[in-house]
Amino acid sequence: MIGFSRQQMKGLHENGIATAVKHFPGDGVDERDQHLVSTVNSLSVPEWDEIYGKVYKAMIEEGALSVMVGHILQPAYSKALNPTLEDKDILPASLSTELVNGLLRDRLGFNGVAVTDATPMIGYNAAMSRKKAIPTTINAGCDMILFNKNIDEDYQAMRDAVNSGDVSMERLDEAVTRILAMKASMGLVDKQQANSLIPEAEALDIVGCPEHLDLARKSADKAITLVKDTQNLLPISPEKTPRVRVYMLEDRLSGGFKDGGASEGSFIEKLSKAGFKVETFNYEQLNFHEIFEEGVDDLKAKVDLVIYVANYDTASNQTTRRIDWIRMMAADAPWFVQDIPTLFVSLANPYHLFDAPMIKTYINGYSANDTVNEVLVEKLIGKSEFQGKSPVDPFCGVWGTNL
Structure with missing residues (x-):
């Protein structure tokens, strides 16, 4: 996984495309869909470190520019980083300071842009009132909100949070700095000034x-x-x-x-x-x-x-x-x-x-x-031989499927 991911990220960066490692803290443990429900990565801390942690750490060290934070709970790490946290207060990563500030930033050392997965998803909105969720996400360590339900309403929620002191200007400046730094690292300002930000139509000839x-x-x-x-x-x-x-x-x-x-x-x-x-x-x-x-x-x-x-x-x-x-x-x-x-x-x-x-x-x-x-x-029809090897268990761990 790490080897393939490194090569893909290298190819994307070499061709002017920013990468997002996703969906933190990790899909695949829960078969459900964050579009419909907040899902749960139920691994223990040692299990998570050995599997997901290794991949995220490797990609961060390789120079990942952003991490997409999912509407996924990780109860074991949330409690490890905040032992006083009760089950009812455990939040999806997109709303969790334990998982973004604590795990992603402090433990894994990521200082790039943390962007949420799409916030119109039920997995996000079912966790708390949206007007509270938007500023909570920023305070949790995410720098960008992906998609809106009503952009004017979300914008007003942030203004209200700043005016009340719930979100500091220092935190907003930090988020904006990360976003601008990512743009600068991709040379977007120079490309825009050179009118080369969007390739000419002939670039599609390679397709x-x-x-x-x-x-x-x-x-x-x-x-x-x-x-x-x-x-x-x-x-x-x-x-x-x-x-x-x-x-x-x-x-x-x-x-x-x-x-x-x-x-x-x-x-x-x-x-x-x-x-x-x-x-x-x-x-x-x-x-x-x-x-x-x-x-x-x-x-x-x-x-x-x-x-x-x-x-x-x-x-x-x-x-x-x-x-x-x-x-x-x-x-x-x-x-x-x-x-x-x-x-x-x-x-x-x-x-x-x-x-x-x-x-x-x-x-x-x-x-x-x-x-x-x-x-x-x-x-x-036998014109060529089968060469593929299963990357997963096609027998699904069920007796008799291999017979």
Whole structure:
């Protein structure tokens, strides 16, 4: 983690992009989403130091310009730094002087810009009254407020806090100094005076250049992971299984920070070009005869191979994604898995074996872009070897998912 993070930060800094290490004090312990609730990093102090602390410390020493502070509680460290703190008074890091001033500033030695995660999130607003929260955040050690509900209201809350003495001018000056120092370190003033702050339109010509497309293909080739094939199904071929039914398990509604449905056309096109006769399960016009009465022989008369392609990507308000089988008798679930060769490909969430352990051939592709689909089909038909190694436990710690 530290090695990859260092290289990414180095590349960003070399190309004039400031970095934010986030989300302090650390996501991943709690599966919930700060857009919806204040989450909890429940590690003990020694555990946190050994895991998250090492990463944050390394990035700070490497020259991180900012840290994004999340709406995440860390009860163990909050109490360690303030032993008189009661449970009811423990706050998310974005409001916690123990975690920002105490842990991030004093213990980890960070003197750059501390910026909150987006403050319209419920994980922030549910912790205290907003008019109190805004100045509390500044006093806790954060220098910048990310996004507002009503900017005039938030601005007035800060003015009132300064006028009442709850927030000192010295604290505001400190925050502004850090912000200006970060801008200066990036050369933004000089670039603005030289009219080079925003690159010319020609700078976009690099997007989609042959070098980048080649790198994308090499990355896909090395990443796509054959998690298991205990039924020895691979490679597949039009000669062995010419008729393929594809179940596209993916988001079909656009909105938020992403658009669903991106992988269907690409994967079907690549599979068809490989010589397969491909049909897709029709989610728009469900056949209730098929749902309730179709037998094994009925399906075998139409299909030689079934491929599930899942593109359940995480997003805002959807940090935990699982297979959403059709509620009417789970019509698209693999009831036929013991009778028809079946394989499963995930192009996003790598943990779907938790809900589909019965499928004996499982592949993680990690991304639904066109390049991944192209390389994926090449691997399915044996044109290239699988090289990827799982960066996580795809068996989810559950007995039987590896069988």
